[in-house]
Amino acid sequence: MTDNVLYVQKGPATLTEMSGTEVAEALKHTDVLLLPVGATENHGAHLPLGTDTMEAREICRRVALRMQVDGHPVVIGPVIPFGTSSFHMGFPGTVTLTSSTLITLLKEVGLSLYKTGFRKFAFIHGHDGSLPSMMVAAQDIVDMTPDAQVMVLNWLTPLSKVYHTIQVSKKGEGHGGEGETSRILVTHPEIVHPERGIPHHLDPTVMAKIQGPEHIKTGGAIFYATRSYKDHTPYGHIGDPSLAKPETGERGYAVIVDWVVSVLKRDYFS
Numbered sequence: 344m345t346d347n348v349l350y351v352q353k354g355p356a357t358l359t360e361m362s363g364t365e366v367a368e369a370l371k372h373t374d375v376l377l378l379p380v381g382a383t384e385n386h387g388a389h390l391p392l393g394t395d396t397m398e399a400r401e402i403c404r405r406v407a408l409r410m411q412v413d414g415h416p417v418v419i420g421p422v423i424p425f426g427t428s429s430f431h432m433g434f435p436g437t438v439t440l441t442s443s444t445l446i447t448l449l450k451e452v453g454l455s456l457y458k459t460g461f462r463k464f465a466f467i468h469g470h471d472g473s474l475p476s477m478m479v480a481a482q483d484i485v486d487m488t489p490d491a492q493v494m495v496l497n498w499l500t501p502l503s504k505v506y507h508t509i510q511v512s513k514k515g516e517g518h519g520g521e522g523e524t525s526r527i528l529v530t531h532p533e534i535v536h537p538e539r540g541i542p543h544h545l546d547p548t549v550m551a552k553i554q555g556p557e558h559i560k561t562g563g564a565i566f567y568a569t570r571s572y573k574d575h576t577p578y579g580h581i582g583d584p585s586l587a588k589p590e591t592g593e594r595g596y597a598v599i600v601d602w603v604v605s606v607l608k609r610d611y612f613s
């Protein structure tokens with residue numbers, strides 16, 4: 344155990360790191376708030392438990408920078424570090440909220456910030472398992488206010504369409520695999536250990552049910568509820584983390600950020 348710096352977090356600051364005065368100043372220029380919704384869950388021996396929280400924050404960070412350059416400032420809300428991760432509970436360190444708790448949490452965070460003056464919200468996940476609760480919370484906030492707008496952005500769908508062009512692997516890379524490991528290598532290289540991740544791929548028909556084109560989270564029309572990741576992988580990850588490269592992570596973020604920026608501009612700034 345040491346007191347070394349673990350990693351460096353680049354700005355812009357989230358609401359957690361801003362003063363109330365700074366938020367009041369920001370509200371003179373925008374009423375748009377991005378809410379990163381992460382998770383604390385196993386991603387294999389090579390990635391930290393906060394991987395999804397780090398990804399959600401990084402997406403919002405990059406989006407906020409792009410929007411600022413384009414003259415459309417946004418504020419990044421407090422980073423939510425927990426999600427509904429029940430199917431990862433077979434692995435040590437995972438923390439899960441029940442869906443009703445996550446719905447209440449997101450609703451109360453959103454309503455608090457609504458009272459502060461924000462009117463347009465974009466919930467951005469780091470963990471797709473939380474999407475159903477995020478959608479319920481979004482609808483609740485709209486139902487409970489006269490003029491809030493809330494959208495939930497699932498970047499997995501646009502990203503999954505181009506996975507084959509940005510990843511090296513020709514096998515199914517999923518949770519904690521080449522793509523996700525590459526994205527954490529971009530931001531937190533000090534705490535990623537790709538060499539510790541043993542390659543583990545699923546039968547294509549099983550993989551299709553987890554994140555194939557038929558699954559609703561990756562652009563299809565069927566929702567398959569997940570029982571336990573232990574049924575699929577003894578390590579908790581799916582794919583080959585040793586293939587991960589920062590450049591691959593950058594290409595992934597570019598796709599995600601381009602899409603989120605285009606949606607925000609179209610729906611909140613036109």
Ligand SMILES: [Zn+2]
Binds near residue numbers: 386395469519
């Ligand atoms: Zn993840």
